[in-house]
Amino acid sequence: MIDLFPFSGFIIGVLGLGDHGLMTARALQLSGAEVWAWDQDKKRRDKAEAEDITLVDLYDCDIREIVSLVIEPDIAHHDPVVGRVREAGGEVISDAELLARTQRDATFMGITGVGDDAFLCSMLTQVLEVAGKDIELGGTEMHPILGTHPLDLGGQYVLLMPPEKLNMTVSITFDTAVWLGAENTMTDHTLSSMKEIFHRQTIPRTAIISVDDPISRDIYEGLKLADEQVVVPVSGHSSVSGGVYIRDSQLIDDINDKAVIVTDLGALETYATAEQKRLAAFAYTAALSVGIEPRVAMACLQGY
Numbered sequence: 001m002i003d004l005f006p007f008s009g010f011i012i013g014v015l016g017l018g019d020h021g022l023m024t025a026r027a028l029q030l031s032g033a034e035v036w037a038w039d040q041d042k043k044r045r046d047k048a049e050a051e052d053i054t055l056v057d058l059y060d061c062d063i064r065e066i067v068s069l070v071i072e073p074d075i076a077h078h079d080p081v082v083g084r085v086r087e088a089g090g091e092v093i094s095d096a097e098l099l100a101r102t103q104r105d106a107t108f109m110g111i112t113g114v115g116d117d118a119f120l121c122s123m124l125t126q127v128l129e130v131a132g133k134d135i136e137l138g139g140t141e142m143h144p145i146l147g148t149h150p151l152d153l154g155g156q157y158v159l160l161m162p163p164e165k166l167n168m169t170v171s172i173t174f175d176t177a178v179w180l181g182a183e184n185t186m187t188d189h190t191l192s193s194m195k196e197i198f199h200r201q202t203i204p205r206t207a208i209i210s211v212d213d214p215i216s217r218d219i220y221e222g223l224k225l226a227d228e229q230v231v232v233p234v235s236g237h238s239s240v241s242g243g244v245y246i247r248d249s250q251l252i253d254d255i256n257d258k259a260v261i262v263t264d265l266g267a268l269e270t271y272a273t274a275e276q277k278r279l280a281a282f283a284y285t286a287a288l289s290v291g292i293e294p295r296v297a298m299a300c301l302q303g304y
Contacts, residue, residue, distance in 0.1 A: 001027050002146045004098050008032030011065050013058055013090075015081055016072030017044040023144035024070050024095045025053045036066065038081075064088045070095060073164040093168050095145045096159055099138070100171040106151040108172050109286060110161045110197050113180030113210065117160055120180070120279045123270075124158060127283050127300040131292045139165070156290060163193035173200040176289040178208045178282055182215040195219065201229035206289040208232050208282060211240055232285050236278025244285045246277045251284060251301075253294060262298050270304050 004027055014025040017039035025037040025048060036056035039045050045055055058069075058081045069085040069092045076082075082092050100108070111117060121140050128135045134152075138145035139160035151157065161169070177197040186194075198207050207223055210216045211233040223231045232255060233243035239259075245252050249266030252259055262284060265271040271280050280301055287297035 001030065002099055002102055002148060002150060004028055004031040004033065004102055004146075006101055007068070007098070010034065010067045011036060013056075013066040013069040013081070013085065014038070014071075015058055015069060015079070016075045017041070017048045017053075018072055018074070019141075020095060020144040020146075021070075021072045022048055022051070022053070023147045024098065026051065027098075027146040028070075029053060036061065063090070066090045068093055070098065071168070073162050077164075077167075093170075094165045096139070096161065096165055096169045097171055099145050099148070099157070099159075100169065103151060103155075103157065105153040106155040106157055107175040107290070109156060109158045109176040109178065109290070110166075110172070110174040111159070111178040111180065112161045112163065112166060112194050112197050113178075113216075114183055115180035115210075115282075116275050116279060117180065119276060120178075120282060121158065121160060123279065123301075123304050124283045124286060126304050127287050127297065128156065128158070128290070128292070130300045130303065131287065131296050133290065133292075161197060163190045163196075166196040167193040169196070174198075174205065176206050176208065176286055177201060178286055179210060179216060179219070180279075180282065181210040181213050182219075183213070184215070186215070191215065198223065198229070203229055206230040206232060208234060208285045208289065210282075211235050211243070212237065212278075230289075232289070234278075234281050234285055236274060236281065244281045246274075246281055249277060251277075251281055251298075253284070255285075255288070260294075262294065263302060265301075268302060 012033045014037040029035045038058040063084045125137045135156040136148035137158050138148045209220045233240045235245040251262040265277045271277045
């Protein structure tokens with residue numbers, strides 16, 4: 001669990017007491033913060049109360065006392081509590097923001113967008129660990145961010161970052177930002193929030209982005225034109241110059257314009273579907289972005 005020492009002695013609200021919100025409340029309380037936690041679901045409140053988490057009805061309290069409000073991603077940003085905290089001058093943040101303010105020696109890899117993120121996170125975690133990286137995975141259903149362990153210099157957090165969390169996380173500059181793709185049904189607000197994963201990235205930080213849908217291709221072209229960070233395109237079905245792609249089940253590395261065949265994923269049972277093969281290309285590219293040699297990344301993928 002993360003020690004959230006900067007918040008000791010302050011009143012911090014926690015809205016939403018699912019597994020992630022409950023972990024947030026627990027970490028804050030153990031760190032010396034005065035926690036005001038609430039959830040509209042009585043069962044969740046009862047569970048929090050059984051763990052001695054202080055419950056305060058955030059819909060009926062002096063909201064001006066709250067310095068920071070941490071909300072779970074499924075809490076709507078137009079929720080009355082969110083609006084009242086902001087009107088009173090408080091900040092509304094995510095659990096990832098709490099992590100960033102305490103773990104300043106670590107590096108961060110963020111993942112957002114459309115795809116089988118559970119498969120990617122599982123695969124990527126093993127690839128990085130087998131390659132010798134000290135990593136912690138957070139943000140998935142089974143891995144609340146504040147339930148991770150603290151990391152020293154050289155440690156790597158791999159964080160699943162839905163758009164609702166990205167627009168409440170201002171202190172992380174992702175060393176590697178992974179964009180899995182977008183859908184035409186996404187609103188401008190959602191896409192704008194997702195693009196926050198690239199916020200403040202400069203060379204040698206890396207943006208790894210799908211080019212398999214029109215929205216993502218446009219974003220890739222914009223990042224490439226701006227030339228502020230390293231930008232690597234990834235495709236699950238088409239050759240892409242200067243990137244990593246899948247062609248006839250083969251994983252191709254063209255980052256150095258040499259179109260090197262890394263491995264034949266079709267020969268590996270783990271990568272049975274086109275989506276799994278596509279995500280292997282993302283995992284390979286992400287591994288390279290943190291300094292893992294291509295042959296090592298290849299071996300780790302083959303061993304997954």
